[in-house]
């Protein structure tokens with residue numbers, strides 16, 4: 001499948017894996033809708049993408065804010081979105097008794113509820129058109145338990161359950177779900193959770209983004225796909 005002139009939404013595009021995917025997908029000819037909270041980073045990324053010849057729209061805001069989420073969903077419909085990339089996420093590394101209820105809500109909402117609502121926002125259009133791709137950035141922690149990542153793993157296991165069950169609903173509609181399950185990547189995810197780590201041995205997010213590009217360009221004969229990549233221990 002060619003990505004030329006396809007409209008793609010990437011959540012969490014300001015940094016990390018989202019930013020790497022935005023750069024590679026734009027280079028492949030796609031038009032992008034980018035979201036994240038940090039307006040300056042989004043605008044800088046957008047300027048580079050537009051200079052490269054693609055169309056790019058940026059919505060800066062917290063996806064947990066309903067008005068931001070609704071604006072993103074409306075734009076997806078207006079642009080007749082081709083590919084939804086559910087990437088924005090947060091990690092929490094705390095023993096259960098130490099996690100505040102607010103933090104539980106934040107992790108579950110961003111990693112699970114918002115991807116469900118965004119998918120719900122485009123699925124009818126995808127079904128009517130009989131085409132569309134959903135890229136879900138999950139995690140190795142969505143498939144195996146990771147110590148002290150209890151809420152994070154709960155959100156990612158839930159996200160995986162959502163995707164696997166949705167596959168049954170969309171059978172025969174020409175819609176593909178691509179699941180991306182990396183191990184630890186060298187991004188700012190752990191800083192954002194106040195758990196800075198030495199990321200030297202972590203996976204370069206560019207390599208994961210290259211895997212996503214490869215899977216998106218597979219022919220329409222290919223159904224759902226999954227990218228599992230853990231780091232060498």
Ligand SMILES: NC(=O)c1ccc[n+]([C@@H]2O[C@H](COP(=O)([O-])OP(=O)(O)OC[C@H]3O[C@@H](n4cnc5c(N)ncnc54)[C@H](OP(=O)(O)O)[C@@H]3O)[C@@H](O)[C@H]2O)c1
Pocket residue numbers: 011012013014015016017018035036037038039041061062063064087088089090091110137138139140141181182183184185186187188189190192205
């Ligand atoms: N890094 C890893 O080791 C690793 C491993 C497996 C899976 N993953 C998954 O990969 C995905 C991307 O993470 P990353 O490693 O690239 O982390 P990252 O560098 O921290 O990027 C996270 C992105 O999400 C955005 N974001 C965070 N909270 C948001 C909110 N409330 N509303 C809107 N946007 C928000 C951030 O932008 P702003 O701060 O500008 O809002 C940023 O663009 C996540 O789903 C994560 O679970 C990461």
